[in-house]
Amino acid sequence: MVTALPEAITSQLADQAIELPSWAFGNSGTRFKVFSTAGTPRDPFEKVADAAEVHRHTGQAPAVALHIPWDRVDSFADLRDHAGEHGVRIGTINSNTFQQDEYKFGSLAHVDAGVRQKAIDHHYECIDVMDVTGSRDLKVWLADGTNYPGQGDLRGRQDRLAESLEAIYSRLGPEQRMVLEYKFFEPATYHTDVPDWGTSFAQVSALGDRAKVCLDTGHHAPGTNVEFIVMQLLRLGKLGAFDFNSRFYADDDLIVGAADPFQLFRILAEVIRGGGLNNPEVTFLIDQCHNVEAKIAGEIRSVLNVQEMTARALLLDRDALAAAERDGDVLTANEVYMDAFYTDVRPALAQWRQSRGLPADPMAAHRASGYQERIEADRIGGTQASWGA
Ligand code: RM4
Ligand code: MN
Numbered sequence: 001m002v003t004a005l006p007e008a009i010t011s012q013l014a015d016q017a018i019e020l021p022s023w024a025f026g027n028s029g030t031r032f033k034v035f036s037t038a039g040t041p042r043d044p045f046e047k048v049a050d051a052a053e054v055h056r057h058t059g060q061a062p063a064v065a066l067h068i069p070w071d072r073v074d075s076f077a078d079l080r081d082h083a084g085e086h087g088v089r090i091g092t093i094n095s096n097t098f099q100q101d102e103y104k105f106g107s108l109a110h111v112d113a114g115v116r117q118k119a120i121d122h123h124y125e126c127i128d129v130m131d132v133t134g135s136r137d138l139k140v141w142l143a144d145g146t147n148y149p150g151q152g153d154l155r156g157r158q159d160r161l162a163e164s165l166e167a168i169y170s171r172l173g174p175e176q177r178m179v180l181e182y183k184f185f186e187p188a189t190y191h192t193d194v195p196d197w198g199t200s201f202a203q204v205s206a207l208g209d210r211a212k213v214c215l216d217t218g219h220h221a222p223g224t225n226v227e228f229i230v231m232q233l234l235r236l237g238k239l240g241a242f243d244f245n246s247r248f249y250a251d252d253d254l255i256v257g258a259a260d261p262f263q264l265f266r267i268l269a270e271v272i273r274g275g276g277l278n279n280p281e282v283t284f285l286i287d288q289c290h291n292v293e294a295k296i297a298g299e300i301r302s303v304l305n306v307q308e309m310t311a312r313a314l315l316l317d318r319d320a321l322a323a324a325e326r327d328g329d330v331l332t333a334n335e336v337y338m339d340a341f342y343t344d345v346r347p348a349l350a351q352w353r354q355s356r357g358l359p360a361d362p363m364a365a366h367r368a369s370g371y372q373e374r375i376e377a378d379r380i381g382g383t384q385a386s387w388g389a
Helices: 007-015 044-058 076-085 101-105 113-133 154-169 197-207 226-235 261-273 295-314 318-327 330-342 346-355 362-369 371-378
Strands: 019-021 063-067 089-094 137-141 177-181 211-216 239-244 283-286
Touching: 007 295, 007 346, 019 044, 019 089, 044 063, 044 076, 044 295, 044 362, 044 371, 076 089, 076 113, 089 113, 089 283, 101 113, 113 137, 113 154, 137 154, 137 211, 137 239, 154 177, 154 197, 177 197, 177 239, 197 211, 197 226, 211 226, 226 239, 226 261, 261 295, 261 330, 283 295, 295 330, 295 346, 295 362, 295 371, 318 330, 362 371
Parallel strands: 019 063, 019 283, 063 089, 089 137, 137 177, 177 211, 211 239, 239 283
Antiparallel strands: none
């Protein structure tokens, strides 16, 4: 007999929306090799169709984020309509100033005004795309940084970055936002111009209310207490977006919840505590690469992992926790916390999905649908989408 989840929990799960990254459906790899996979999309239209397959079986992934120029098309109106016909919409637009020769020494923080302007213009192009697709968020992740002490003037770079971001921010429409993503290293190895939440917070705070921080769960040094950062950003009203993924060593971009399910639980517990769940201010985005596993199934698994861990975090008995905290009862507090984490919600979620007309097991439903076999048979010829295409 499966214990059903209370309505107070399922109603929140029903409202949860997780954006998928178009690039997860294309080929990706490491600096050693990008493997190709049968059925991989050749263009953004096919990527959107694959994202829609994830939404069809999970009911939780109604939007797909684009990366420009990887997802450049002749008509973004056509891509927007294509998404609509497939039951999804275009979400966050990601800029890319890290793959052209001019950006060897940086983009928005570059010492040369001409290069900075080129990078700013690229963001204007992204905003034009957003105007057509109806996207709200412009996500900025920069590869800017240096490899050797002395290579760049840390302060000068920060000042130029502030100026460039200001130019981009002032171009946004009244309903549009900028989210600035931080990452502590890579590709730069000595310093990164937006390495941590504090730097992102300082930069976006100078811009205004519609500029927020994007927290990529894989972009911290090992051992970092990520849920503390979640708490602080929600407290400050500056958590704009999540890039979910998981990691063992560096920015591995593995399936969210795969490397450390308990960390995902702790993060979601803080999201709920801070009012970030189903809060339109906080975009939940997956940012992953499926190098060796099936891509569509990998995205379905990711959405389910977030849903499952959200359900467990919603089970947390906050009153019991508060009482234990008040009493200084450390072990009871920890027990209450772990009780929620260890609750297996999978049977209850399967039942709940069915009650909503969704497959109890979305992974199995996808496998049984024949979608993967179909795209493998159909997508012959052309060039498979990949980084840089
Ligand atoms: C970066 C960063 C961005 C993502 C690219 C592909 O490391 O996480 O969010 O768009 O990778
Ligand atoms: Mn990211």
